[in-house]
Amino acid sequence: MIIFDARLESTLDKAVKAHCDLEKKSGVLASPHFLIGTFAEGFDIHIAHITKCPLPATATATGGDAASKTVDDQWLVESAEKVIRMLPGGIDLVGILWLSNKNIFIEQRPRLIKALSRIAKYSTALTTMKLFSYIENMVLVNVEIPLGKPQAVVVDVVNRSPESPTKVVFNKLEWVSIVSRAGGRISDHIANLKTENFYNDFVDLLKPWAQRILDCNLILVDGKVRETNEYLNKDPKNKKSSFELVLLTESEGSDDSTTTLQQESTTNWHDFVFDIEIRAAVPVKSKVEFAVLATKQHIIRNMCSRAVLHYESMEVTEDRGTGGSQIIHQMPRPATTTLPYHSSILFSDFLFEADTIEDGQKNMKELLEIEASIEHVDDGWERALEVGEMEQVRAPGVVPDHLPLIISLQEKQSRFWFYVMIIVSVLVLLISIILYQVIKK
Amino acid sequence: MASLKRLKCKCKWTIDPLVKGKTKEDLFKIIDAAIFLPYQFLSSIEFLDNFEKIICYNDDFQTDAVTVLTKPKFLDTTLPHGKCSVYLIGSNHISIKSQNDIERTIKSVDPNVIMLELCIKRTDILSDYITEERFKQPQKQKGTFVSTIYSAIKNARKTDGRDFWAAYRVANKNCPIVLGDRIGDINRQRLASVITFTEVFRYVTLYLKWIYNGGLNQEKIDDRLLEKLQQDCPRMWKVWVKERDVYMTFVLQTLVKELIGKEKNNLDNRSAWRIVAVVGMGHVKGICENWNSTVVLPPDLMEMPPSSIQAEILKVLSWIEIQKMGKKETWILSTSSVFENFRNFSSWFEIERTRFVGVLFGNQLRIDVCLFLSDNHLKQHFFEFVTNSLASDLIFAGIVVVNGHEPDTDISYMGTGLEIRTTLETLQSSDSTFFLKSYPNIIDQWTQPSGVTLVSNVMFETVLRRGLEENDIKMATEKFAAAAAELIYHHKESDIVLQANTKHPKFLDDILKDKHTDQDRLRLTSYRRVSAQDEGNGDDQKHVPILKVQAGDIAFRRLRMPLWITAAAYGGDGSNEIYLRIEEAIRRRIYNVMYVMMKGFRKTYDISEVDCRCFLPANHSRILSIVMPRLADKEQQEWRIEMHKIFNLPSRVPCLRSLQAIDFSARAHFLRTPHLSIKNYKKTGRITTVKGMYDYYHYTQQGIDDNGWGCAYRSLQTIWSWYVLNGFFDRPIPLHREIQEALVRIEGEELRGKKFIGSKQWIGSFEIGYILSDAISVDCSYIAQFTDISEKARELQIHFESVGSPVMIGGNMLAHTILGVDFDENTGECRFLVLDPHYTGIDDVNTVINKGWCAWKMPSFWKTGIDQGGQPILYNIVKPQLPTNII
Known part of the structure; x- marks a missing residue:
């Protein structure tokens, strides 16, 4: 069953009206929209938000043939990729809403199904590094223009079996926020370095670490161990809107393992340091298991989205670090805003050093149709390295290891001196007062 | 049946037997049943109205301080037959009167259990070395307000706890003493978290006024004072009195249930179980009120609230108090x-x-x-x-x-x-x-508090760059030690999680009960947080993820070292305390790893592997974690000798060979050293037992059906396992066929016959000696051809003292393994610790111990007299000796 949030009923009406206007004005034959929501436990799909897929310039231009007045699957997939990167864990691009007349829909349907499969594939790669598959079905909703009701089919994107019609309902939906953090330092070499593809190398570097996170079944929810099959909100009367989750990895070797000291050599060494905030979102009636998965997916998607954007922004000719050289890659920083009426769902755009908060605001509007005021876009989560810090990072001698970066010694030291200076200042002040009193007498 | 008509005072019972025409003996039984005190303990009994009314007196209870509680009513349905009396003594903790009440009650009642209002952290008063002198009665002083109060408090402090000390002193040595109060730290911290300054002020005023009026010297607390305290300081009353009343009632009710629930034949010839409970006067009323209802401990009752300013002040004040009192430590x-x-x-x-x-x-x-x-x-x-x-x-x-x-x-x-x-x-x-x-x-004395050894495995992983090994190993160990505070431990069975700075630390007493740190282990799985805990600088802006890529030829070595971490957890420990101990264990382990690696590096200018192993040598009650470099045999032996010297290990017995390391893995193995699980054995003289570990081999193991003929083979396997597990050599335990082949090789085919190999023929003590000598060069001495084992007790005692290997005794068509001797030199009385290879069941330690397959046996266990052939039954013992060059 497809459950649209009740507030989307009016959004849908507006979208239909907007399409009719556009059809009249520019002759656009179809308006594709992306459905954003959750593959909820069971077979339900919850829709929290609808955002319009941007149309190519040819669609709104005067003249042109029928093909130029609609969108092809390639365009759809590329637009969807941009949207997926902005979604928090637990929230996915779950399907396409297609507004057109019946004939156009029938004609485009195979393309749309193909696009959905490709979107699912991309989403899986970005969200799980292909370590496991989590999207089996997506939804294709068609609203026949001008007065049709939403008709939905579930598309099996894995086995490609025939689509099955499903019921569409509008209900009040709620999501809760899952708050967590992920930090650490991953230092290792990449055995099969593909210098021409930064993103693939990055995924290769992170994969073992991601696998360890995915493998670990123990988590702490609000500081306590919870059974994975329990409901997050145990007490239905006293619903919480936010949960703090601590992710863990097993720190043990097997019982039989013994000390090994293995000789290795490489031509590359990667040292990745990160500390990111996580705000995943899951339906209010989710089980712990679902929240955990959403959090894990958030981490991977967040990292991969930044890496893919960084890769796309790189110059083709850029030196990728050969012949004893050293390259520092600074990932883009997040700029976030919440979905109106669902404050638990926090979307992230990623900004480069030179980008401003206004760029984030613009992207939110273009890709997600969220008209957030500048005060509601937050780009203060992270910052780029300052010059001095960059020099520190460049300095050789950083110990490569697999341990999380707890707190830099530098930081501790500076704080120590800070306190010493306060104490010294107080002492100087006291001595001065005493001396003053003595001299006065 | 009789009914208890009236409890006139604590020392006087009036009973209406309801049935006329009973004999005196019947009436005594009625008294027993009615007052739950054996009639022999009554100083006088009056029969009135032609035996229709009985009045019983016990002069020892001529005090209002003792309240007798009978079995709680709610137990009538679940445990209808058992009887139990609780003699609840309300004490003021400092007076001679209280001390006398307690002493007389305990002597008179001869309780099965004594419960004291103490916790594990306040047991220093229970010492054989504290004498009456310590509690010398203070001189009463009356001077100025301040001096009166000061001297009263000072004297009270000096004599505080004399009631518990008295109970401990007069109690029968076999009478268990139960510490029935909630942990003091919880009491204090809970109090500190709720109390207000107004209440503190009211309490101090009330307390000083009470002291000034000689309250500390009074034998009984005035009810009005308690009422006033309850009214003026309700929060304090709740935590300090009410919660503890509930806790102590719960402990007492549990004791009653456990005692009554025991089998009837465990009850001595008295008619009822007897518990004496020594508690503060202020608790008597609350306990009595709670007594007849089922008390369930609220989950938060044992929770320690987060530390607060008040708690810290309280801590500082108690520290100052201890310093001022100049407390003498025992x-x-x-x-x-x-x-x-x-x-x-x-x-x-x-x-x-x-x-x-x-x-x-x-x-x-x-x-x-x-x-x-x-x-x-x-x-x-x-x-x-x-x-x-x-x-x-x-x-x-x-x-x-x-x-x-x-x-x-x-x-x-x-x-x-x-x-x-x-x-x-x-x-x-x-x-x-x-x-x-x-x-x-x-x-x-050696009294190990109840607890367990927590065991966890933490992987230490790092890479060491060529030419920078020394620097890298130092930094990696430092970081690993720092990251120890980020680990989380999970005990799957009880679902308990240990993590740093838990706001509501739990007490793990339930899972630590009746366990011993040197024997019982609890396996924890270690986890690492995916993110570091917030250090309170959450407002600081983080920098974006940074990837540094270094190109060029890099040579390095990848070090992976699983570290077995052990830490003790005792009864009364909170989870934070235990966590800090595990954290410290990690630090200790990793610093020793670095120390040994660096020591090797300075010698050879190369990093080599080290192994961290845990041992429990015979003369150590706590686990030793030794980091050993992987060296050639000779150098390894030199290292072991050095360690033997440092840790005061014997020069003739190996203790640190790799095979002797404790195996914490979940691998299944034979039942190991089962005699350590024997509890409650009352020794008759001096006990000497086998030194170190061995495996229990018995009939039908290893897929061999040797029932009826393989006992000596099994005994040999047990002895062989002792040599392997104690590091003397590492040759695999031989199976029956291999033993037979070895015998044929040693003795020759003519003597044994061609069909011996693969047969079900018995072997005896001498054959075992031959095999040990031939296969592993272990010399054996023998005690041959004797009829009465009790005459050999001293000889065996010397063997266990000097060598410590298990011995095999054969005769009368049976073979057994002897693991120890209990020998009284004065009376000649002796017992033998026997491991019986005739057992055919599963390797379950409880079955083996409870059914007597590993147990102390009288000399009569071995038959004396004439066998079926009319010959006297003769026995032989083989005593395997220690090999040379063994460390």
């Missing part, structure tokens, strides 16, 4: 362990020419390890290595100065540490009385 130390370590130490060194000192390591006021170290081993870095090899709760607690030789070292120890001065002669003579003559504050 230490516990096992002199036999000290002397054994000294004997081992002196077997390595020329003791007259060596300057040495005994170093004491302990936990709070208990000394667990005394190591004699020569001056060479007292250098700071080496001393750290020694400390880091010990259990994480053991810290440097003091020294034993021998012949006035002060340690020549830069190691400092805390001023409050223990310092024992003794002579070489005292140590050599193992004279414990002389050793402790000047130290009345040291108790010579």
Whole structure:
């Protein structure tokens, strides 16, 4: 069953009206929209938000043939990729809403199904590094223009079996926020370095670490161990809107393992340091298991989205670090805003050093149709390295290891001196007062 | 049946038997049933109205301080038949009157259990070394307000706890003493979290007024005072009195249930179970009120609230109080362990020419390890290595100065540490009385508190770049040690999680009950947080993820080292306390890894592997975690010898061979050293047992059906396992066929016959000796052709003392393994610890112990007299000896 949030009923009406206007004005034959929501436990799909897929310039231009007045699957997939990167864990691009007349829909349907499969594939790669598959079905909703009701089919994107019609309902939906953090330092070499593809190398570097996170079944929810099959909100009367989750990895070797000291050599060494905030979102009636998965997916998607954007922004000719050289890659920083009426769902755009908060605001509007005021876009989560810090990072001698970066010694030291200076200042002040009193007498 | 008509006062019972015409004996039974006190304990009984009414008196209870509680009513349905009386004594903790009440009650009642209003952290009063002198009755002073109060408090402090001490002193030595109060730390912290300054002010006013009016000298607390306290300080009353009333009622009800629930034949010839409970006067009323309802402990009752300013102030105040009172600490130390370590130490060194000192390591006021170290081993870095090899709760607690030789070292120890001065002669003579003559504050005993050893495996992983190994290993270990605080431990079975700075620490007493740190282990799985805990600088802006890519030829070595971490958890420990101990264990382990690696590096300029293994040598009660470099055999032996010297291990018995390391893995193995699980054995004389571990081999194991003929083969396998597990050699345990082949090889085919191999023929003591000598070069001595084993008890005692290997006894068509002797030299009485190879069941330690397959046996276990052939039954014993060059 497809459950649209009740507030989307009016959004849908507006979208239909907007399409009719556009059809009249520019002759656009179809308006594709992306459905954003959750593959909820069971077979339900919850829709929290609808955002319009941007149309190519040819669609709104005067003249042109029928093909130029609609969108092809390639365009759809590329637009969807941009949207997926902005979604928090637990929230996915779950399907396409297609507004057109019946004939156009029938004609485009195979393309749309193909696009959905490709979107699912991309989403899986970005969200799980292909370590496991989590999207089996997506939804294709068609609203026949001008007065049709939403008709939905579930598309099996894995086995490609025939689509099955499903019921569409509008209900009040709620999501809760899952708050967590992920930090650490991953230092290792990449055995099969593909210098021409930064993103693939990055995924290769992170994969073992991601696998360890995915493998670990123990988590702490609000500081306590919870059974994975329990409901997050145990007490239905006293619903919480936010949960703090601590992710863990097993720190043990097997019982039989013994000390090994293995000789290795490489031509590359990667040292990745990160500390990111996580705000995943899951339906209010989710089980712990679902929240955990959403959090894990958030981490991977967040990292991969930044890496893919960084890769796309790189110059083709850029030196990728050969012949004893050293390259520092600074990932883009997040700029976030919440979905109106669902404050638990926090979307992230990623900004480069030179980008401003206004760029984030613009992207939110273009890709997600969220008209957030500048005060509601937050780009203060992270910052780029300052010059001095960059020099520190460049300095050789950083110990490569697999341990999380707890707190830099530098930081501790500076704080120590800070306190010493306060104490010294107080002492100087006291001595001065005493001396003053003595001299006065 | 009789009914208890009226409880006139605590010492007088009036009973209406309801049935006329009973004999006196019947009436006595009625009295027993009615008042739950054996009639023999009554000082007088009056029969009135032609036996229709009985009045019983007991002069020992002529006090209002004792309240007799009978079995709670709610137990009538579940445990209808059992009887139990609880003699609840309300004490003011300081008066002679209370002391007398307690002594008379305990002597009169002869309880099965005594419960005291104490917790595990307040047991220092229960000492055999505290005398009446300590509680000398204070002189009453009346002066100014301040001086009166000051002297009253001072005197009260001095005599505080005399009631508990009295109960401990007069109790029958076999009578268990239950510590029935909630942990003091919880009481204090809970109080601190709720109390307000207004309540503190009211309480102090009330308390001072009460003291000034001589309240401390009164035998009974005025009910009005308690009411006033309840009204004025309701929060304090709730935590300090009401919650503890509930807790103590719960403990008492549990005791009643457990006692009544026991089998009837466990009950002695008295008619009812008897519990004496010593509690503060203020608790009597609450306990009585709660008594007849089922008390369930609310989950938060044992929770420690987060620390608050009030709690910190309270802590500081109690510290100041302790300092002012100059509290005399009582230490516990096992002199036999000290002397054994000294004997081992002196077997390595020329003791007259060596300057040495005994170093004491302990936990709070208990000394667990005394190591004699020569001056060479007292250098700071080496001393750290020694400390880091010990259990994480053991810290440097003091020294034993021998012949006035002060340690020549830069190691400092805390001023409050223990310092024992003794002579070489005292140590050599193992004279414990002389050793402790000047130290009345040291108790010579080994009482290990209940608890378990927590075991976890933490992987240490790093890479060492070529040419930078020294630097890399140092930094990696530092980081690993720092990251120890980020680990989380999970016990799957009980779903308990241990993590740093838990806001509501839990007490794990339920899972630690009746467990011992040297035997019982709890496996924890270690986890690492994916993110570091917030250090309180959450407002600081983080920097974006950074990836640094270094290109060029890089050579490195990847080090992966699984570290087995062990830490003790005792009853009464909170989860935070336990966590810190595990954290400390990790630090100790990793620093020793670095120490040994660097030591090797400085010699060879190369990093080599090290192994971290845990051992429990016979003369150590706590686990030793030794980091060993992987070296060639000869160098490895030199390292082991060095470790033997440092940890005072014997010079003739291997203790640190890799096969002797404790196997923490979940691998299934044979039942190991099952005799350690024998509890409640009452010794008759001096016990000597097998030294170290062995595996229990018995019938039908390894897929061989040897029922009826394989007992001697199994006994040989057990003895062989002892040599393997104690590090003498590592040859696999032979199966029956291999044993037979070896015998044919040794004795020749003519003697054994061609069909011996693969047959079901028995073998005896001498065959076992031949095989041990031939296969693993172990010499054996024999006690041959005797009829009465009790005559050989002394000889076996010497064997277990000097060699410690299991011995095999064969005769009367049976073979058994003997693991120990309990021998009274004065009376000649003896018992033998027997491991029976005829067992055919599953390897379950409880079955083996409870059914007597591993148990202490009387000499009559071995039949004497004439066998079926008319010959006297003769027995032979083979005593395997120690091989040479064994460390």
